[in-house]
Amino acid sequence: MVGRILTAGIDARELRLEVRFLQRAPDLLQEAASASELFEALARDSFSLVVLGSLPDLPLAPTIQKIREGAGSRRVSILAMVSEADAPDTEGVVLEAGANAALRRPLDRFVLESWVSKLVDVPNRVRARIPVHVQVVGSRHRGESEHFYGLSRNLSVHGMLLASPVRIEAEDLDLEIDLPESDGRVRVLGRVARQAPEVGWPYFGYGIEFLYLPEPAQRVIDRLVRREAPQEPPRSLWTANAIHSTLRKDDWIYELSDPARTDCGFLVEIRRASREDWRAGRGSPYYVVADRTAASALAAARGFVFRHG
Numbered sequence: 001m002v003g004r005i006l007t008a009g010i011d012a013r014e015l016r017l018e019v020r021f022l023q024r025a026p027d028l029l030q031e032a033a034s035a036s037e038l039f040e041a042l043a044r045d046s047f048s049l050v051v052l053g054s055l056p057d058l059p060l061a062p063t064i065q066k067i068r069e070g071a072g073s074r075r076v077s078i079l080a081m082v083s084e085a086d087a088p089d090t091e092g093v094v095l096e097a098g099a100n101a102a103l104r105r106p107l108d109r110f111v112l113e114s115w116v117s118k119l120v121d122v123p124n125r126v127r128a129r130i131p132v133h134v135q136v137v138g139s140r141h142r143g144e145s146e147h148f149y150g151l152s153r154n155l156s157v158h159g160m161l162l163a164s165p166v167r168i169e170a171e172d173l174d175l176e177i178d179l180p181e182s183d184g185r186v187r188v189l190g191r192v193a194r195q196a197p198e199v200g201w202p203y204f205g206y207g208i209e210f211l212y213l214p215e216p217a218q219r220v221i222d223r224l225v226r227r228e229a230p231q232e233p234p235r236s237l238w239t240a241n242a243i244h245s246t247l248r249k250d251d252w253i254y255e256l257s258d259p260a261r262t263d264c265g266f267l268v269e270i271r272r273a274s275r276e277d278w279r280a281g282r283g284s285p286y287y288v289v290a291d292r293t294a295a296s297a298l299a300a301a302r303g304f305v306f307r308h309g
Contacts, residue, residue, distance in 0.1 A: 005120065006041055008032040009053030009060075010081055018109045019116050035063050042073040048120045052099075060090075061097040068098040068197045075198065077119035081105065100194035100207075118193070122186040135178040135288055136183070137163060149287045152177065153199060157221050159210050161196055163203035165284055168192060173208070178290075179220045186217035243281060244268070244298065247305050253278040254286070254305045258293035266290065266297040270305060 005028055007015055012031040016022045022029055030045070032038040035058035038050070055063055058079060067073045080094040080102040093100040101115050136150045148168075153161040160177075176185040189212040197207025205301050213221075247254040252272050259266040267290050271283030289304055291297035 004028050004030065004045070004047045004052060004262045005049045005116070006030050006032060006038065006047045007053075008035065008038040008044075008063075008203045009055040010051060013198065015051060015116075018107070019113045022116075034058075035066075036262060038063070039066065039070075042067065042070065042076070046289070047076055049077045049079060049116065051079045051081065051116070054083060061093050064094055064097040064099050065147055077194070079115055081107075098195060098197045127260075135290075136160075137176040138162075138168075138173045138190075140173065151203075151288055153205075155221060157213065157218055158208070159190065159193065159208045161199065162206045162208050164206060165286065167204050172211070177210070177217070180219065186214060186220070188213055188217060197226055217291060227262040247277070248300065249305060251275055253283070255281070255283050256298060256301050256305075259297050261294075264296045268297045268301040270301055 005015075005022070008031070016026055016029055016271065030041060030047075032041050033056075035055045035138050038052075038055070040273055041047075042050075050067065052060060052063060054060065058066075062084075064080065067076065067078060078099045080091075080099040082090045082094070082104045084104055084105050086104070091104065094102045100119050103112060103115065136152050137147055138150060139147050148164055148166045149165040150162050153162075153163055173190045173192065175188045175190050177188060178185055188210055190208040191211050192206050193209040194207040196205030196207050212278045244256045244258045247256070251274055253275055255271045257269040257271075261270050267288055269288045270286045272286045273279070273283040287301075287304060287308075289297055289301040291300045
């Protein structure tokens with residue numbers, strides 16, 4: 001079933017005329033005249049997508065930020081409509097604030113319909129995912145860029161929520177995922193579908209849509225989803241007192257977190273900073289190592305630092 005859509009700052013009739021499935025189901029669309037009405041509607045009802053234009057009582061970017069800060073609305077998809085007269089960097093500003101996509105007028109109806117159809121389904125896909133905390137290595141697809149080491153927060157056959165230590169500018173990514181029960185990493189072609197502000201600092205969060213998922217990887221993910229395991233750690237890996245040990249290699253200082261228990265064993269997070277910039281507990285995310293026992297996970301983390309650091 002298609003989720004409900006809330007509009008604010010645009011004429012809902014315009015959206016209905018441009019999007020075919022809304023012509024057939026006009027009751028899916030609700031309209032708010034101002035930001036205050038928008039927040040009241042989000043507090044009262046459940047929506048899959050919010051389509052925003054210029055509002056009389058609050059600028060667009062702060063409106064998006066406030067939606068993302070709400071416990072009941074932070075996962076809703078947001079499509080921002082930018083006017084032709086807005087500054088050239090307006091799309092970037094609203095995306096940074098937490099919008100899934102920004103379209104500038106005049107609108108291409110086929111592009112608009114494609115984005116509305118995709119974003120209506122994002123919350124349903126997120127709910128279908130399960131918490132999986134594994135290592136992800138990524139790079140720009142068909143481009144020259146360094147690899148980055150990230151973490152998955154949840155996973156489904158459609159995509160994943162990625163926590164990255166670096167900002168991702170590319171849209172299409174080559175990803176290697178360490179899936180449980182698979183022989184090493186599986187390679188996946190993914191696309192950045194949205195920024196995910198629910199992923200906390202110091203990570204940058206991105207919703208990744210899988211464009212190509214090999215059949216072996218599909219089978220493994222299917223098994224994980226069916227039995228709803230493994231589970232994400234019950235606490236954050238990294239807290240003020242979570243540093244287990246510190247290593248130095250060349251010009252870098254590495255910190256290893258205390259092992260965190262999961263259903264599949266133990267995780268140890270590695271953070272690092274340059275010798276000049278290092279302050280205890282202030283390193284940047286680098287990698288996560290998993291193993292069956294706390295001791296073996298720590299040993300694997302030390303081995304990773306000495307091999308790849």
